[in-house]
Amino acid sequence: MPIEDKSKPPAMDGTVPSLEGFERVIELLACDPRIAPYSADWIRQNVAIAGEKNRVLQYVLQHIPSSGAPRLLDVGAQIGSLAIYAATLRCQVAAVDYGFFTTVFGRIAADYGVDYRECDVGSQPLPFADNSFDFVTYTDVIEHHAFSPKRVLKEIHRVLVPGGCLIITTPNHASIYNRLLLLFGQSVNDPFDNFFEGSADANTYHGHHREYTRAELKSTLERTDFDVLECRIIEEDLKSLFYSLQRKRSRREILQHRRDLLVRALGCIWSPLHLPFARIIWAVGQKTADRP
Numbered sequence: 176m177p178i179e180d181k182s183k184p185p186a187m188d189g190t191v192p193s194l195e196g197f198e199r200v201i202e203l204l205a206c207d208p209r210i211a212p213y214s215a216d217w218i219r220q221n222v223a224i225a226g227e228k229n230r231v232l233q234y235v236l237q238h239i240p241s242s243g244a245p246r247l248l249d250v251g252a253q254i255g256s257l258a259i260y261a262a263t264l265r266c267q268v269a270a271v272d273y274g275f276f277t278t279v280f281g282r283i284a285a286d287y288g289v290d291y292r293e294c295d296v297g298s299q300p301l302p303f304a305d306n307s308f309d310f311v312t313y314t315d316v317i318e319h320h321a322f323s324p325k326r327v328l329k330e331i332h333r334v335l336v337p338g339g340c341l342i343i344t345t346p347n348h349a350s351i352y353n354r355l356l357l358l359f360g361q362s363v364n365d366p367f368d369n370f371f372e373g374s375a376d377a378n379t380y381h382g383h384h385r386e387y388t389r390a391e392l393k394s395t396l397e398r399t400d401f402d403v404l405e406c407r408i409i410e411e412d413l414k415s416l417f418y419s420l421q422r423k424r425s426r427r428e429i430l431q432h433r434r435d436l437l438v439r440a441l442g443c444i445w446s447p448l449h450l451p452f453a454r455i456i457w458a459v460g461q462k463t464a465d466r467p
Contacts, residue, residue, distance in 0.1 A: 190236065190264055192229035194414065197221050198261045207283050221256055226412020227455070228257045231312055231342050232264060234459070238340065240309050248308045248334065250301075250327070251316030252276065255284035255291060262288045269308070271301065297322055300328045308334055314344045318383045328399035337464040341401060344457055347408055348386035351441075351452035392456050401460030410443070410453035 187267040202223055205215040208319045219434075240244050245266050249258045252270035262268045269290040272281070273274050281291035292302050299319065331341050353363040364370070374380040387395070393406040 177251050186196060191355055192232040192236070192260065192264065193251045194222070194225050195227040195255070196263070197229060197260055200263065201225075201276065203287075204254055204256060204259070204280070204283060209279065209283060218254060218312070221254065224411075226414055227314065227344060228260065230409075230412070230457075231257065231314060231344070232261055234342060235261070235266065235310050236264065238310075240338075242309075245309045246307065247310045247312065248301075248303065248331075250296060251313065251319070252284070252291065253280070255280045255289060257312060257314065258289045258291065259284055259287045269303065270298065283412045289369050296327045296330070301334050301395065305333055305338045309336055309339045311335060311339070311341045313341060316345075317343060318345050319381065321384045322356075325360060328395065328401070328448075332400055332462055335462040337462055339462050340404070341396075341460045341462075342458075343392065343396075343460070344455055345392065346386045346452055347381070347389065347451070347456045348391075349388045349451065350408075350454045385455060389451060392458050394463045396458060396460040400462070402463050403458065404461050405416075405449060405457060405459040407453050407457055408451045409457045410441075411455060 187379075202218055203217040210218065235245055235247060247258075247261050247266045247268050249255075249261070249268065249270040252258050252272045253276050255270060257268040258268045268288065268387065269292070270281075270284060271292050273293050273295045273296040277291065277293040280334050281293070284291040294300075294302055311334065313327075313331065317327075320327070328341075335341065348363070356363050363386075370380060371383060374382075389406055389408060396403050396406070
């Protein structure tokens with residue numbers, strides 16, 4: 176998708192995150208000639224999680240600092256969709272990831288105003304100065320670490336300005352779905368074939384290494400000097416899944432997602448009742464002004 180001035184993000188309608196706006200970002204990534212053709216369908220699947228990404232961006236836009244456009248860092252940016260969309264909403268955006276994501280998607284994100292840098296957060300400090308960002312997003316990443324997240328969170332704390340916020344989303348290990356699986360003798364880990372066969376020739380398994388309960392995630396933030404503003408259980412967004420399924424080409428593709436539809440529909444029961452059964456933990460930690 177060509178644009179005239181690559182130093183600025185593409186203009187979007189309005190300033191409120193929407194499913195349509197997120198889909199436009201996904202399409203520009205999927206259609207970019209630097210992306211191998213076999214990757215396009217995989218990229219488009221990200222529309223199904225647009226609701227979660229939009230929730231994060233809505234929080235950022237509702238808490239814009241008085242100093243001006245929010246400065247946002249996306250840790251574990253992967254294909255860069257959240258970072259690029261944030262840039263279209265006039266945030267000043269940086270991102271980090273490593274390997275394939277940086278070499279391929281980092282170049283594309285840079286065309287849309289995102290300062291996307293390579294960083295292995297497990298062994299390297301974040302490549303930014305102290306007090307550089309108003310917000311750091313850390314969405315669906317912490318569960319993939321094969322190590323304690325303590326040093327990553329300490330680094331995030333360092334690069335946030337006093338009063339800046341860290342937003343985390345991660346699977347709820349104590350969800351009702353996991354409890355039922357265990358009750359019937361099934362595993363709550365990633366599919367066994369993904370682990371046993373899919374990573375047989377790799378040195379690192381890229382799936383989930385540790386999922387968290389709400390109490391554990393709250394403790395994780397407190398132990399790394401964050402004030403916990405929010406730590407609650409939420410369900411995955413039903414609207415974004417419907418939106419994604421409307422774009423499926425066959426009945427078979429839609430039927431493959433019937434379990435996801437049922438799970439997210441059940442979430443409409445848990446959420447209003449504030450029961451801790453849903454699949455996602457949403458947390459916001461703040462770096463307070465009286466701490467270094």
